[in-house]
Amino acid sequence: MVTLVVAEHNNFNLKSSTFSTISAAIKLGNEIHILVIGFNILKIVKQAARIFGISKVFFIDSSHLYHPLSENFSLQIFTIAFSYNHILFPATSFGKNIAPRVAAILDVSQISEVIDIKSDNIFCRFIYTGNVIATVQSHDKIKVITICPASFESIEDYTGSAVIESIKALPNVCMSSLISYQTNINNFNDLNNADIIVAGGKGFKNAKNFKILRILAQRLKAAIGASRAAIESGYAEKSWQIGQSGKIVSPKLYIAIGISGSIQHIVGMKNSKIIVAINNDMKAPILNISDYYIIGDLLEILPKLINALSDD
Ligand SMILES: Cc1cc2nc3c(=O)[nH]c(=O)nc-3n(C[C@H](O)[C@H](O)[C@H](O)COP(=O)(O)OP(=O)(O)OC[C@H]3O[C@@H](n4cnc5c(N)ncnc54)[C@H](O)[C@@H]3O)c2cc1C
Structure with missing residues (x-):
């Protein structure tokens, strides 16, 4: 065979x-x-x-x-x-x-x-x-x-x-052609190949708060993911969606911030090696599949985390 x-x-x-x-x-x-x-x-x-x-x-x-x-x-x-x-x-x-x-x-x-x-x-x-x-x-x-x-x-x-x-190439069948193709310049946000993903959800409350995630991502050299709710609320780009109708990822480290952990989201990230959740709800389902979690307000926790991480 x-x-x-x-x-x-x-x-x-x-x-x-x-x-x-x-x-x-x-x-x-x-x-x-x-x-x-x-x-x-x-x-x-x-x-x-x-x-x-x-x-x-x-x-x-x-x-x-x-x-x-x-x-x-x-x-x-x-x-x-x-x-x-x-x-x-x-x-x-x-x-x-x-x-x-x-x-x-x-x-x-x-x-x-x-x-x-x-x-x-x-x-x-x-x-x-x-x-x-x-x-x-x-x-x-x-x-x-x-x-x-x-x-x-x-x-x-x-x-x-x-x-x-x-193997010899067959002639072009000319049944379709590519109109445009957008690549990820410098591999920015290459979710499929990232070792670390920091993902944000509806818990960020608005697009301005969601920008904090960019700083955390820079510090950790991570790609940025998002829940569908965060995308539909206009906080994040569609291509960042993790889950059933987004990307299926398995990084070494997945940090889910302000994400409740719906089944549609979990199906896209549950094979990550280490899962960390930051959430203010002790009963959020994401905690059931997390290796570590921090309970508290993400707007208080993230600045402390960013400060604790070196800038280089
Ligand atoms: C057919 C179908 C396909 C779908 N596909 C996807 C998909 O691919 N990906 C996906 O993500 N979803 C998908 N969804 C949507 C999914 O069902 C959920 O609605 C979505 O995942 C919820 O996103 P969320 O966790 O960001 O929001 P929420 O469920 O609203 O959770 C927000 C979380 O933030 C926490 N929070 C709030 N404020 C704070 C704070 N200040 N500090 C810390 N934590 C806080 C809350 O406790 C809560 O746990 C799909 C749904 C359907 C029906």
């Missing part, structure tokens, strides 16, 4: 979601190949070839593959799909965009947002907003799977040496 991991990258570096997906592939226990599709990607291809556990790196390099448009990517993947038992994507906007089209072309059922692998055909995934874990079995010959990056460790172990092979 052989597993194919479709790499997520930014044409410069592999994203940490790719490493989590590789961890899931390692758990499957079979030979692993990686497919890197993009433009001017030789550096990434060489990086991928050094990853522990990978035996072969396929790459397809062409200018029209710079942006991961699912129409082009899915056809490219289809050309090699029949050599594989499992095709794994990270369950990020990248994988969620491409995997369904690959599954449809192959006429198989996609297995979405897998959080654990029990065997080569039995997988666990959240349903009902993370309240229930479903264990599902697939009898499809090729299993197209998206992997929840937060559920598998993102380990960068460069002790491998895989064979590298180029």
Whole structure:
């Protein structure tokens, strides 16, 4: 059996979601190949070839593959799909965009947002907003799977040496094009890859107070997250939302400030290694999943915390 991991990258570096997906592939226990599709990607291809556990790196390099448009990517993947038992994507906007089209072309059922692998055909995934874990079995010959990056460790172990092979690019199918693309300059607020996230909620009461979070984030070199209520109240940007309808994150440290801990929020951050809550309500549900908490008014606690942290 052989597993194919479709790499997520930014044409410069592999994203940490790719490493989590590789961890899931390692758990499957079979030979692993990686497919890197993009433009001017030789550096990434060489990086991928050094990853522990990978035996072969396929790459397809062409200018029209710079942006991961699912129409082009899915056809490219289809050309090699029949050599594989499992095709794994990270369950990020990248994988969620491409995997369904690959599954449809192959006429198989996609297995979405897998959080654990029990065997080569039995997988666990959240349903009902993370309240229930479903264990599902697939009898499809090729299993197209998206992997929840937060559920598998993102380990960068460069002790491998895989064979590298180029695949010819298919012509651009021209069914879609990218109108605009906004990147996170200097990786500011890269929530998916941040070691520390400080997240704010409705408890901040207004946008002016929420700005204190920026200072704390600077001091801790952290990314800033927010609850949906904070975003809907205009305190924070939409792209900062953590939770069911936002981003799923698993930083080393997650500090939830003025966030009650609704199930929709918790599903997005509960796999963080250490969770700290700052809340003035001893009964706030967030405290049930926190490793540490401070009870009190965030407007009194945050300035003290910021002062206590060095500025360099
Ligand atoms: C389909 C659906 C999807 C959703 N998706 C998401 C999602 O992705 N992410 C998400 O976050 N939510 C989501 N929600 C919304 C979610 O249900 C909650 O409404 C939201 O998470 C609440 O945000 P909050 O904790 O900031 O606000 P609140 O629930 O109002 O909590 C505010 C907290 O701040 C504390 N507080 C108040 N004042 C202070 C103070 N001075 N000092 C310290 N603490 C204080 C309070 O004790 C309270 O615990 C979704 C809802 C639905 C229906």
